[in-house]
Amino acid sequence: MTALTASETKSETRLVSREITTGEPLGAVELSTPDRVTSAARRAGAAAPAWAATPAEERAAIVERAADLLVERAEQAQELLVREGGAIPGKAFFEVRQAAQELRHGARLARHPGLPHPPADDPERTAEVTRVPLGVVGVIVPWNFPLLLAARSLGPALALGNTVLLKPDPHTPLSGGRLFVEAFADAGLPPNVLEIVHGDAEAGSALVQAPDVAMVSFTGSTEVGREIGALCGRLLKRVVLELGGQNAFVVLDDVDVEQAAAAGAWGSFLHQGQICMSARRHLVHRSIVEEYTEALARHAAALRIGDPYRSDAQIGPVIDRRQLTTVANAVEQAVAQGARLVTGGRPQPPYYPPTVLADVSEQMDVFHTEVFGPVATVTAFADDEAAVRLANTSDHGLTAAVYTGDTGRGSMIGRQLRCGVTHIGDQTVVQDAALPFGGIGASGNGSGFGGRASLEAFTRWRTLTTSTPPRTYPF
Template identity: 95%
Template sequence: MTALTASQTHLESREITTGEPLGTVELSTPDRVTSAARRAGAAAPAWAATPAEERAAIVERAADLLVQRAEQAQELLVREGGAIPGKAYFEVHQAAQELRHGARLARHPGLPHPPADDPERTAEVTRVPLGVVGVIVPWNFPLLLAARSLGPALALGNTVLLKPDPHTPLSGGRLFVEAFADAGLPPSVLEVVHGDADAGSALVQAPDVAMVSFTGSTEVGREIGAVCGRLLKRVVLELGGQNALVVLDDVDVEQAAAAGAWGSFLHQGQICMSARRHLVHRAVAEEYTEAFARHAAALRVGDPYRSDAQIGPVIDRRQLTTVANAVEQAVAQGARLVTGGRPQPPYYPPTVLADVTEQMDVFHTEVFGPVATVTAFTDDAEAIRLANTSDYGLTAAVYTSDTPRGELIGRQLRCGVTHIGDQTVVQDAALPFGGIGASGNGSGFGGRASLEAFTRWHTLTTSTPPRTYPF
């Protein structure tokens, strides 16, 4: 996908490997984005007044329709975004689960608020919708990452203005429009706009938008957070990750290496949760590096639509160049290239860099591609220090057979989510998810975190008879 030009009126989606046209969508000028936000704002009061059970039922029907149309959705995810079929299958069904989770929140909003201190004043304290929620999603999981905002936002009574990434306008936008329309969602409760940074900026600044849910790069997230802060809008930011997988000395090395390969190379490493830094106990570091590199080199690279490839294409030429440059720089700084490292456009092979130290740029900079580094540590304290030596704080994992030891380490890792006895790429709609530092502003998705993110408190007190005052 090339950069959009001011003269374009439509965006053509093309297959990532062949360039074959897949469909077109209308591009939205900033004025059209503002108009779409205004329509969503006008629809908001009636939708908020719709009974929660009715809203939840519509969201659940949309989830059912996504699953019924899974074959079409999966093909789009493969061809438009470069997913392998297994990843596409997971994404469709997990997106449906995210919608169903939102419906459950609407039906079971949680425990009541404690009563007022004044026994002569009754208080009704409720969570109410915010109004219009602006949702900006990336290309790597366009269906899933949209659904985790759409499900709770819509079910809890908000209207939504959705902007998919220009790389994935069909799988990140059109699929939702069709599913929700057929599920009975009233007009303008879900508005979809298409475009690049100008459309995104217009969405964030639209007066009718009360909240922005953004998933994407840290650089763009900082800009959106600054604008939302100035405009006093609520914002949920889920950004990048330089995630650490800590491998202890008690592991089955082959099992650990397989988990590491999954965490690092699923969807070409183009996942915010990908295991980028493998911190391995020195006692097993060499054995682990060898096994990890062997697993990486065995992965089949190719067109996921026309072959049984396990590693598909990198999203575009610019990103392919970025990945290649990062690997070259790491080697120049002293990293050892164990496997991979040679681009085969539009593919980049799974790449393992060993002997990486915290002085190297690749230890700190997120390489959004199939590149993993290995760094040895001597004891648990050093592992914790290395894991926390990052501006990012999204996910982490401790691979170990000693659960208490792993939990002790895990509780000291500075991030939003930590997994013990597993790798870093784990998704569960019922659990809070979000990062800190350069990875975001805390959990805004999953479990009660979604309820808190997409609603606000409203307090109504009643005094009977009316209170009297001395002046």
């Protein structure tokens, strides 16, 4: 089930992308040595001044044209997302269009940068205070939403006048890289404004350390995010980190249990649970926990498992064999620690069935450790105060949701949850390009995407003051 291989010749090293379920080659890209990464960053740096000087309207029009081309080429993009990344067609359909929306949102930021800054206190000094590009933005994206998670950095970064050095994940070099290169080139983006490199951790490290890279946008695991954050700190580079999530889905006692279970199943099992926002911990009021657990397990067991390219599967393959083993080991450990396996739990390589673990306590590892797969844990709580405490018993703080028909009660709980984004009357997997998104704690260093957060992340303040006539001083 290996998703990629590297094949060497005397002249070059190639990364071959393969379909997850069959191993069929889909295409190949050239791997980037550290020297090649540094050279690509240098080219992007050389292109940065002219691109920053390009009128905002012109930059925005190119980014919007690239968005249009992604949608026009949706069939090709969706097929790659399904075959290369294991997405079901519905997820691929959504991702292409949401990626285009992220690009369009970036273009809108360039056209409408916001209110002017207040004037200086000194009435005899005029001040020009503006947001200006950073220079070269390094973007490292994962395999689970390669198109969308790249677009949310590319759109604002490019539209606001930065150049970009993009490194897609080795599992998805085509859907996370080549599609963008072709779309932006055909949209009229000047040479070297978008550079792409391919490789694993060595290429990523070279990207972060490249002298021409002013900022790094990283989406991925908490472990790697800590390393990148530390390295950027030593190099005094701006960094946006969007990392893992041990997200709580709080179910109150006023709900329609079937509706709540359907929402919980979507939040936990969409894309095989391989989403940073997936609902990992279902915290359910004790008066309905048994009924809810039964309903959730029924929804999970009914999902169709199989090859999403050749069947109407709702659950596709796990990204690779190593991840499949990691998920299986986590479930086995949870059961050994006292969790009750209600459904699933038996690997069917390359698939892992939707799995529900009940009677999970906060003493179990699975309550605290992110399992990046289709696994939902269920824990009962006695009252709202206990729900808040359980939800906040995690180092992560990405998303959460409170499922209830009582918006006042739900909002009161939601405001107490320690995370970046909380949804009331919904599940945890919600994406809106116009709203700030990001996590705290082990989930990241705050909102760096969406809405005005993107403007703040991908630009800096520049203050220019003028005194006329020139000031005189007593020294």
